[in-house]
Amino acid sequence: MELVTKLKQSWRTLTMVFALILIWIIFQYVTDGAFLESRNLSNLFRQMTVTGVLAMGMVLIIVSGHIDLSVGSVVCFLGVTLAMLMQKGYAPVASLLATLGVGLLISLVQGWLTAYQKVPAFIVTLAGMMIFRGLSMGVTAGVTIPLEDSWIKAFGSAYVPVAIGTGIAAVSVLFMIVTRLRRRASALQHGVATSSGLLTFLGLLILSALIAGFTYTMNNYEGLPVPVLVMLALMVIFNFIATKTVFGRHVYAVGGSVEAAHLSGVNVRKIVLGNFLLMGVLTTVAAMILTARVESAQPDAGQLLELDAVASCVIGGTSLMGGKGTIAGALLGALVMESLNNGMSLANMEAFWQYIVKGLVLVVAVWLDVASQKAR
Amino acid sequence: MAAASQTVLELRDIVKEFPGVRALDGVRFDVRRGEVHALCGENGAGKSTLMKIISGLYPFGSYGGDLLVDGQVRKFAGIKESQATGVAIVFQELSLVRELSVAENIFLGREPSRFGIISWDDVYQKTASLLNDLGFNISPSARVGDLGIGQQQMVEIAKALALNAHILILDEPTSALSDTEIEVFLGMVRTLKQRGVACVLITHKLNEVFAVSDRITVFRDGKSVVSYLARDVNEHRVIADMVGRELTDLYPRIDKEIGGPILEVQHLTVPHPTIPGRELLHDVSFTVRKGEILGIAGLMGSGRTEILMSVFGALHGKRKGTIKLEGETLDFATPQEAITRGLALVSEDRKRLGLVLEDTVSRNISLPSLGKLTRFGVLDDDGEMKIAKDFVRDLRIKTPGIQAQVKNLSGGNQQKVVLAKWMLTKPKVLFLDEPTRGIDVGARAEIYKIVGEMARAGVAVVMVSSELPEVLGLSDRVLVMCGGRVTGEFSRDEATQEQIMAAATRFSH
Incomplete structure (x- = not known):
């Protein structure tokens, strides 16, 4: 009985998980078992990192009631910046820091225009999308710039040694169990509704099994890909920011009601600017991963990435009206999107199908959301 | 027929x-x-x-x-x-x-x-x-x-x-x-x-x-x-x-001591944001003392709400005049500053301005005080829940739990959540704008009691209300506004509905 109510409460996450499982089963069947091979899954997770990293920043921006359409072009521009600086002979660390500086400057300007000058984010970042695409094409003169050999390439294709990967997984499981149990204890102490011991145990068991299975699969191929590790680390950090800091709370309050937040002493403009700056960090990370993976910066890289990021958030339960959305949801959304990309390529379906199917999944996800809200 | x-x-x-x-x-x-x-x-x-x-x-x-x-x-x-x-x-x-x-x-x-x-x-x-x-x-x-x-x-x-x-x-x-x-x-x-x-x-x-x-x-x-x-x-x-019961007295009689001045507003003039030459407030001066409840009466558009919003730093545009808090001249440019200095505002529009409706009871209560609820920058969930639980019990907020969304509560209970959120900031001055609008009789009496208790604890209260019985029943002193000016001031004993109405319609132009 309790299980049923619990399932009802988190039905949104569950439908997404079931959709994901369904997609995986279908592809497994269509590709004659190639889809769920360790090698392909390792690939799949590596491919989703760029979208996943951007989706985490996008969630916060959308939750606060704005949007960032420039991330695809900015990622491209930052990739070009990074590759060109290294080509000029600057050290990888210096080039990376300079790229981060450019990324922060871009987000500072866009955030300032949005938060302090009240130009709608849609317009500011639409302009940014055009400007940085144009700049990328201009500075490269339309030519691909190869990425010099350095440790940065590790962020594209390197793997974490099996032993270390297993260690990280073990620590994560332990950490998860401890935090869950502590949260449950405090909920019990304050009379907040929480799941029974059995259900908590089952939940932890399933999650631990997932982590174990994931690690096993990755290790079965070459180990945990470095970009995936980066993404997971960012997930922990951003989840912490969203749920455990004053800043994160203020983001959700601003998204829920700007006026109420303002009158409660929230510095709305600072929050919005802060979100853009976080996005500046994430676009830099995404640019590094993308450039490292293809070992070059291309002037047409990252096209439509912004829409993939937005779609991931929305599939993951983020409301475009603001106020609602989670980091984990966005990553799950990104995984759904990338599974579709990967599976359809693997099944040798023509590229046009990917757009059509992704579009359908997006609209169905939101339709389900709207329908369920009406039903309640 | x-x-x-x-x-x-x-x-x-x-x-x-x-x-x-x-x-x-x-x-x-x-x-x-x-x-x-x-x-x-x-x-x-x-x-x-x-x-x-x-x-x-x-x-x-x-x-x-x-x-x-x-x-x-x-x-x-x-x-x-x-x-x-x-x-x-x-x-x-x-x-x-x-x-x-x-x-x-x-x-x-x-x-x-x-x-x-x-x-x-x-x-x-x-x-x-x-x-x-x-x-x-x-x-x-x-x-x-x-x-x-x-x-x-x-x-x-x-x-x-x-x-x-x-x-x-x-x-x-x-x-x-x-x-x-x-x-x-x-x-x-x-x-x-x-x-x-x-x-x-x-x-x-x-x-x-x-x-x-x-x-x-x-x-x-x-x-x-x-x-x-x-x-x-x-x-x-x-x-x-x-x-379903006899209501003995809606307005609590509370024995409290009125101390020295807390908030002094002098010659406050606020221009109209869009119409040049017009003023929302003209040369408004008043003082509230420790433990005092100052009622502000007046018709709609008389500038009552604007006084609170302007002092609280929530009105855009220039403001002339001085504001003193405990003798110190301050300029509240934003609500954030006002709150940090010990002001609190229960706004007229509870659903739009007072609460984040989609959020939970506990998150609404803690919103203005989050800065104080952290340890090394990390939110203290435990402390937050405990505080919310205590308020729900003390103010008798009827809610399925502290994790319930405030949009599902009745008006009276929503207003109690708003009061709880400001009580948590331990304000020196509490502004109330139409505190009982759309709230039923039973919850009203409880809200009056909460406000009375806060005044007794030394909070200086300024209450704007359209309902004269409420103004007369709760205030120690009544200020009457008309056309952006103060047109009357009465002590609790001398104020009558007729006098207030007369002052509220004393247009100077």
Whole structure:
């Protein structure tokens, strides 16, 4: 009985998980078992990192009631910046820091225009999308710039040694169990509704099994890909920011009601600017991963990435009206999107199908959301 | 005479259930032609639910019992069908398009047109004659967003009547109106009654009920407990039936000590944000002392709300004058600064400005105090929950839990959440703007008690209210505003409703 109510409460996450499982089963069947091979899954997770990293920043921006359409072009521009600086002979660390500086400057300007000058984010970042695409094409003169050999390439294709990967997984499981149990204890102490011991145990068991299975699969191929590790680390950090800091709370309050937040002493403009700056960090990370993976910066890289990021958030339960959305949801959304990309390529379906199917999944996800809200 | 007593709307044994609650339980209710039938009851008693059934918002099949209009059982599937039979509802929350003109709003969705082209002359002429007929002094071409709330209400009513409604349901129609506007409104209800319109009036203001109603039905806990002729009963009887107990004294008498000045506002002048040369506030000065409750009375648009918003740093634009807090001259440029210095504002519009509706009780309470609820930058969830739990217990906030969304609470309990959130900031000065608007009698008394207790603990309270009994019952001193100026100041003992009204209408130009 309790299980049923619990399932009802988190039905949104569950439908997404079931959709994901369904997609995986279908592809497994269509590709004659190639889809769920360790090698392909390792690939799949590596491919989703760029979208996943951007989706985490996008969630916060959308939750606060704005949007960032420039991330695809900015990622491209930052990739070009990074590759060109290294080509000029600057050290990888210096080039990376300079790229981060450019990324922060871009987000500072866009955030300032949005938060302090009240130009709608849609317009500011639409302009940014055009400007940085144009700049990328201009500075490269339309030519691909190869990425010099350095440790940065590790962020594209390197793997974490099996032993270390297993260690990280073990620590994560332990950490998860401890935090869950502590949260449950405090909920019990304050009379907040929480799941029974059995259900908590089952939940932890399933999650631990997932982590174990994931690690096993990755290790079965070459180990945990470095970009995936980066993404997971960012997930922990951003989840912490969203749920455990004053800043994160203020983001959700601003998204829920700007006026109420303002009158409660929230510095709305600072929050919005802060979100853009976080996005500046994430676009830099995404640019590094993308450039490292293809070992070059291309002037047409990252096209439509912004829409993939937005779609991931929305599939993951983020409301475009603001106020609602989670980091984990966005990553799950990104995984759904990338599974579709990967599976359809693997099944040798023509590229046009990917757009059509992704579009359908997006609209169905939101339709389900709207329908369920009406039903309640 | 037979026509005059004809029953036009009748409800028989209405039952409506929501998951876990029986919102209406065997309700019987009827209205006759040319009659005003008042519906009284605390919030959550089921009045609004019943209105949603009558209007077709809750369609036939989602409730039990019969709904009859003009003697026929009706099975409304939606609001269009109820409108077609002549039922019109004016809801508490206005549903006008602010960017359109009065006439455009009144004819919205049914613009008179020929070959798809709107005949604007028709729209404006018909609107003008309708407004004239009703005695409303509003220009048909005025933009609705530029009108005061009182006038917007009138437009809403005109819109309902333009549909030839013969059954008019008014849900808290006067909650946003000033006293003069209410007089005009009540006069209008009498006119409609003479024309044979049947009115259902839902309001918390019993003086209005007695001013215009013929019959009164009291709702309690989803049941229609009693109906009587208005002339047979008095306010005490109705209140007793509403709460199910005798209410001894609404306004608490609290023995408290009034100390030295906390907040001193001198020569506060605020220009109008868009109209050059006009001023929202002109040379306003006042002082509030430790433990004192200062009431601010005045009509709508007299600058009452603006005083609070301006001092709190929530009004844009330049401000002249000085503000002193405990003797120190300060300039609150943003609410953030004001809150840090010990000010708190319970705003007029609870749902839009006071709360993040989608958020939980506990998150709303902690919002202004999050900075204090962290350890090394990490939120202390444990502490947050404990605080919320304590407030829910101490203020008797009726909620399924501290993790419940505030949008699901009743108005009174929402307001308690707002009060809790400010109590947590430990303010020196508490601003209250219409603290009991739309709140039922029972919760009202509790809110007065909370405010009284805060004053006793040394908080300086400034309370803006349209309800004179509330101002007189709670304040130690009363300031009266008119046209952005202070036009009167009275101590609790010397203030009377007549004096306040006189000062509130003392226009200087």
